[in-house]
Amino acid sequence: MSTTLTERPAPVAASRDALAPRRRTRVFALAEARWAAAATVAFLLALSLQLTGVPAWAWVPLYAVAYVTGGWEPGWAGLQALREKTLDVDLLMIVAALGAAAIGQVMDGALLIVIFATSGALEALATARTQDSVRGLLDLAPTTATRLRDDGTEETVDTEVLAVGDTVLIRPGERVGADGRVLDGASEVDQATVTGEPLPVAKQAGDEVFAGTLNGTGALRVRVERDASDSVIARIVAMVEEASETKAPTQLFIEKVEQRYSLGMVAATLAVFLVPLAFGAAVTGSLLRAMTFMIVASPCAVVLATMPPLLSAIANAGRHGVLVKSAVVMERLGQVDSVALDKTGTLTEGTPRVTDIRPLPGCGLDEDGLLALAASAEHPSEHPLARAVVDAARERRLDLSAAEDFRSAPGIGVTATVDDVPIAVGAPARLLNGGTDPRSGQAAAVATELEDGGRTAVLVERNGRPVGVLGIADRLRPDAARTVAALTALTGTAPVLVTGDNPRAAARLAAEVGIAGDDVHAGLLPQDKVEAVRRLEARGRRVLVIGDGVNDAPALAAAHTGIAMGRAGSDLALETADAIVVRDELATVPTVVALSRRARALVVQNLVIASVFISGLVVWDLVGHLPLPLGVLGHEGSTVIVGLNGLRLLRDAAWLRAAQTGAAATSGNGA
Incomplete structure (x- = not known):
């Protein structure tokens, strides 16, 4: 079921009521995580005891605990799927684990149980976190x-x-x-x-x-x-819920492959057991061959072919300040071929700062004098522009005078008496009255120049006469231009800018970071950002959205992959995004994309290795006589090989190579 922007989402109050069962979903997710953790602990304890030569009576019960705690949930889900006449890999793995235990390979079966229980718990917890984030968004709207x-x-x-x-x-x-x-x-x-x-x-x-x-x-x-x-806030809720549902890990293609593989493996195992019996073979020998077949054909190596490279890449990225929430996300990052960037808090630091100090000729003030005068008047104010002025004065270590008779007029500015002189600081359009003072024309010209450059102009008046203009703007992140160039080189397409800020400010910033004017989309509401993402996806693009605010959450959820800025990011953006840049180091984004592509290449390598081993062992068992110990050795050997191959991405050298890949791509692109 999908919801378009023209359809009405549920009312906010109704949405709150609907979240009650989701609280139960979080309880179930936490319980599933505890079961998986219990299975993992039991498995590790049993394996430790087994490797140290302790008698079997000490570690076999621990393996049994791992089977029960980790296997009951996927086993029950598999039985429910059977009632609907479907067969999934989870149930198949439970059967394979039990089959392995039946012929003495208890550890192999327990390992399968732990892998699948852990992946299921992670998926459930991710779903619960998304639902919590939606509930947090609803709290923004007053009741x-x-x-x-x-x-x-x-x-x-x-x-x-x-x-x-x-x-x-x-x-x-x-x-x-x-x-x-x-x-x-x-x-x-x-x-x-x-x-x-x-x-x-x-x-x-x-x-x-x-x-x-x-x-x-x-x-x-x-x-x-x-x-x-x-309301806009209700639409955000609806869009986050809709996009989160469309990003479920299980996809139709995977389900078809899963069904075919599961049915094929069951049929093949039964055939390996029954066909020899039909020709007079002994039951024990046929059963041993069938169990050997089930072990060597089980996809342990295939599972490890995929997970170690992706999990290693996740761990490496985490050490370097990028939290990737799942292996699915890490894989998807390497598939992106188009990027949509937010402006405020993403390409910029999200905090207004004084960029220009323009005293007017003949006013008798230099830059420090003008800034000190404005900061003295603005000091009692809590407005963000006032804080920017005061912070700039403090950075220059200027002495500020006390402000008396302070007054604030919304949309106009502030007035105060500083050293017995009336001072006004505010919007030029509201303070300038077109009088005969020649400085009024000069101030208006300076204000227009600053505003055309994308800054916010703040006029300073003394005794009712203009004495200067301050320019205030959100400061660009130092690595913004380099990141845009690297992303352009990696994806082959220039990023687009999607922002709710005004067009002039957006155009100025885009020019600074190297984004073309045609790729700038300004004045957007949250649903407009989603539409911009969907237009790119309609052209066959896999879009990476990078943002930080609540207003970016729907686009983060709707995109192929979403990355949020950790320090500047809102709670909803952090929960909705697939990955988080913890220290707001924008340059790590192209590096993690390059690392993901390296991980996907290793996945392909591992799948080839696993396929060769599994195919060879299966053919050997079917055509000749594969001894059980050799079958187990080949099966576990392939698992170890692909696991070690994937763990190469744990090294810091892998991150450095990924960073160099982005830099080399930028150089090759002429950026």
Whole structure:
């Protein structure tokens, strides 16, 4: 079942109710993980005792514990599948494990049990984490709102009962309860959860606001324009759930292969046992041949052919600051051929900083003097732009004066008295009144220049006269341009920029990192980012999305693979993403992509090795007489070979080679 953007997702309240069974899902996932852990511990203890020469009575019961704790869940699932007339590999492995135990190969069977129990537990825990992240997103939307009656009185109601046309009051510091449009009032709204913009956005009459965003210091009267089920936050929930379901590990092709292999192996084992009996062979000999066949044909080597390279790559990436959540993700990373990058918090650091200090001619101030004056006035403010100004002054170790009569006007700026002189700091468009002061024209020209360059212009006035303009922008990560070039070389396609920020800021940053203008998509809401990803996928692309915010979560979930920035990332983005860059080192992304491609190459090598061993041993057992000890030796030998081959990616040298691959690709691409 799928949900398109034109369909209505379940209302937020209903979605909360639907999450009750998911809490039980997490309980079951934790229980499954405990069973797998118990099986692993029992297996390791038994193996240790067996290798030290302890009598069998001491370690056989431990193997039995591993069989029971690790095998009951896949065994029960396999029996349920049989009721539906399907046969899966899980049940086949349980049968193979029991068959191995029946002819004395208890350790082989226990190893199979542990491998499959562990993989099932990891999948269940990953599913539970995704469901928890969706529940955390729902908490962003307030449960109640202040609705205004026709007579102007107030009433507190549940947000789920708000209807289109209702008027709600949003007080300072409250979260907006519904998507709507401002009727009157002025404030600044932090809507990073929806659009990803790093700075609060000034809102006044006629502007749109979104449920779940945080109101600033002003009060707003908002007319509701969407039901709770149609709000942006509810759509994010629906899209994350939908995309998470489409990324289930089991795919139709794998299911078909699994069915054919399972049925073929069962039929072959029965034939190996029954055909000799039909020609008068002894029951014991036929059973021994059949059990030998089941052991040598079991896919232990195939399983280890895939997992060690991927798990080794995961461990190596983790040591270097990239957490890849599963072997499936590590494999998928090497398949990407297109990249979509968020702007704020991904290509940039997500924190506004002063980039330009422009004192006006004739004002009598140098850069330090202008910055100190602005920082003194802004010091009492908690606005992000004010913090950027104050931080810049502190970095220069400037002395700040005390601010008196401080006032803040949302969307305009602040006023204060500094050293007995009135100072105003704020938006040039609001402070400049087009008077006769020649500095007003100069200030407007400087502000326009800064804004055209993608910065936020902040005007500083003294005694009502402009004295300078500050430029503030989100600082680009130092490795952003290099990462874009490396990803372009690795995938053969230039990355696209998908951001909720304004087009001018997006275009400026794209030019700095080497992204072409046609690949810049700005002013996007979460559903717009999903649509941009789907357009790329419709052209046959396997898209890697890199983001950090709640607004990026649907795109992270919808993409072929998603990577979140660890320090700047929201909880939902971290849970939804397939991998996390822990230290926000963007340059590790192309390295982990190159490492994934190396792991996939080793998987192919191992599959060839495993196939050759299994085929050779099976043919030997069917055509000639394969002694059981030699069959076990060949089977376990192939397992050891492919395991050791995959473990090569554990070394730091593998990470360095992957990093060099990205650098070499960049050089070869002319970047």
